Amino acid sequence: MKISVCFKKRPIFHYELADGEIDVISVSNPKIIVHDCRYKVDGVTKTIENSDFKFDNAFDEHQTEEELYFYQVRPILDNIFNQGIVTIFAYGQPRSGKTFTMNGLQSIAVKDLFERGIDYWENHQRNFTVTVSMYEIYGGKLYDLLNEHNMLSLREDKNNLIQIAGLKE
Numbered sequence: 001m002k003i004s005v006c007f008k009k010r011p012i013f014h015y016e017l018a019d020g021e022i023d024v025i026s027v028s029n030p031k032i033i034v035h036d037c038r039y040k041v042d043g044v045t046k047t048i049e050n051s052d053f054k055f056d057n058a059f060d061e062h063q064t065e066e067e068l069y070f071y072q073v074r075p076i077l078d079n080i081f082n083q084g085i086v087t088i089f090a091y092g093q094p095r096s097g098k099t100f101t102m103n104g105l106q107s108i109a110v111k112d113l114f115e116r117g118i119d120y121w122e123n124h125q126r127n128f129t130v131t132v133s134m135y136e137i138y139g140g141k142l143y144d145l146l147n148e149h150n151m152l153s154l155r156e157d158k159n160n161l162i163q164i165a166g167l168k169e
Contacts, residue, residue, distance in 0.1 A: 004056045006072045007032055010097035011061040027060035065104030073105055074112065080130060081120050106134070131169040144168050 009032070012023050026033040031054045038049050057072050079086050088105065090098040113130055121127070134145040135152060142152040147168040155163050 004072065004076065006057040006059065006068070007053070007055045008059045008063075008068060008097065008101055009061045010100075027058045029058045030055050032058050065101060066108060068101070069105055069108045069112075073109060077109065077113065077116070080113070081116070081128070102134075106132075133164075133167050133169045135164060135167060 007027070009025055009027050012021060024035045024037075026035065031052050034051045034053070036049045036051065038047055039045065040047055057068075059068050059072075073088060076086050088102070090102050092098050110132070117128070117130065132146075136143045136145055136149075142154065142164060144150045144152050144167055147166075150166065152167055153165045155165050157163050
């Protein structure tokens with residue numbers, strides 16, 4: 001089992017630019033560079049400190065959801081056709097683009113899964129089932145994104161596995 005981590009930068013909004021905000025992140029796949037404006041010890045002289053972070057993939061604000069899907073998501077979907085489980089997890093602060101990105105990816109993934117599923121069935125003559133569920137964790141609470149944002153609860157089963165009660169598939 002492999003965990004793959006990618007970074008997707010959102011564009012700076014016009015109102016942020018109007019408020020004097022600046023872009024402090026550069027993307028050079030597979031890394032990002034955070035440019036942090038600091039003052040030297042004298043308290044007057046400004047300097048920029050750069051911090052590099054490396055990911056499996058890094059996408060800038062100009063790259064599309066289709067590109068993110070093709071390079072990051074599509075390769076792991078092969079696990080579904082080998083009776084595996086794929087989890088796509090978006091993490092970030094509010095208004096960082098998680099919902100926008102995930103909505104774009106889900107429509108591409110569903111279409112691709114059905115197209116690839118037809119090819120798989122024709123080549124293997126085996127039936128298979130694909131289930132999808134989506135939930136959001138916000139403020140320590142779980143919400144079902146496929147069932148009108150209903151609140152969900154976590155439970156542990158007799159095998160010590162975490163189950164999400166009431167999650168729609």
